[in-house]
Amino acid sequence: MTIIINMKDKIDERKLKVAARLIREGKLVAFPTETVYGLGADALNERAVKRIFEAKGRPADNPLIVHIADFSQVHELAREVPEEAEMLAKKFWPGPLTIVLPRREVVPKVTTGGLDTVAIRMPAHEIALKLIELSERPIAAPSANISGKPSPTSAEHVVDDFYGKIECIIDGGETRIGVESTVIDLTEWPPVLLRPGGLPLEEIEKVIGEVRIHPAVYGKKVDLAKAPGMKYRHYAPNAEVIVIEGPREKVEEKIRELIAEFKRKGKRVGVIGSGRYNADEFFFLGNTVEDVARNLFKALRHMDRAGVDVVLAEGVEEKGLGLAVMNRLRKAAGYRIVRV
Structure with a gap:
């Protein structure tokens, strides 16, 4: 059975605590962000994260983004945090920007698609931030859709794909931006745009200077996906x-x-x-x-x-x-x- 929690009008912290408890128990909770809806699980719980891949039908080498509610969590997840990461976070977090950094051992490789890097972002959505805070866990969350299909921008889309398959869906209304976050890799220099998204590249370059665009952005096939959306078919309807x-x-x-x-x-x-x-x-x-x-x-x-x-x-x-x-x-x- 899937619990649907309606929070279109206002946040009910009592109900959110139910969803947070489910996250701590290793269950799956779909929740709104400013970009699209995410399918969330405890990012540090290997078994819970595997359930995300199973529910979506997602290839195991397609990494997930880890969502946080406070910048201090970056240091818990990443071995190195360069000055550029702090500059971008100060300017754009909370917001539709994901930063790729070297992974700490505490992050299971199932979460990172087998990579030694971890993708991190702080969403600009009150429900998402409160859920992360109450769960006391970083939350791994790809888009809450069947792998390869169009991403969900409303709870109704999530219900279509996952009702009866996950434990909880939080309905926060329609998302504000509608495309996923921008992903920047700071483990290389100059930094690399791995996926364009809700934060324009031009805004990022104003803060950290030149950013190289990965050829995968324009469709070149890659063997190794350092971010979601690089390797596999995505966003496609049946037609x-x-x-x-x-x-x-x-x-x-x-x-x-x-x-x-x-x-x-x-x-x-x-x-x-x-x-x-x-x-x-x-x-x-x-x-x-x-x-x-x-x-x-x-x-x-x-x-x-x-x-x-x-x-x-x-x-x-x-x-x-x-x-x-x-x-x-x-x-x-x-x-x-x-x-x-």
Whole structure:
């Protein structure tokens, strides 16, 4: 049985203590963050962490992010904490930034996907921070979705994937950002962007200078994943996804051509973007890149419920949050891209 705790309107610490106790007992609790919902377990409990991988169907070499509520916990989890980590934490924590550091022995290798590094972040969500504080544990939490599928931005998405399979879901309403955290590796110099996310790269470079972008961000295959989202297919609905990239007018023209082409083949066609189209299903993502990021995974899940065969997605400019949006879209499409 799965307990659902409703905290859309206000935090009930008494109810949160129930979820915190479950974390201490090695159980699984899904909870909201500012980015997406996480599927949490005690990061230092090897058996509990293994249950995350089992529930999600997640490959064992795909590392998890460890969530903390106080910067002092970084020193408990990492062997070395460079000045750059302190600078970034002071500026951006709590927030959608994950920092990769050398792992202390106390962190089980199951949590880090077998790596000698650990990925750490402090979420900017009152429920998440209170849960970590009350559980008195760092919480390992990937996104609370079946591995490879679109990430959850509401408790309803988590219920769809995990009701009856985990012990608790905390409903804190819809998430604010809608794409996962940005991941920066500080074990190399210059630092490396492993995954673009809710904190734009431009903001990070203002604090620590040059950051190299890992080729995996643009789709290069890797043998070793130092962060989630680098190695395996992610974010994909059941339908085939095609991303159309280029100048706005040409993108809209090409999408209309493709709609007609797929309809002639008897396919149900969905479109996600900000234009207007005569498709079987259309999901308006919004007028700003922040709106697009917030609505992207909701749109992909909507297309699953609508039962379309093909999803055509408008590309966006790779600036600010746009880099994260395009990373997610291209992965959802398996890099099926039409450039116009």
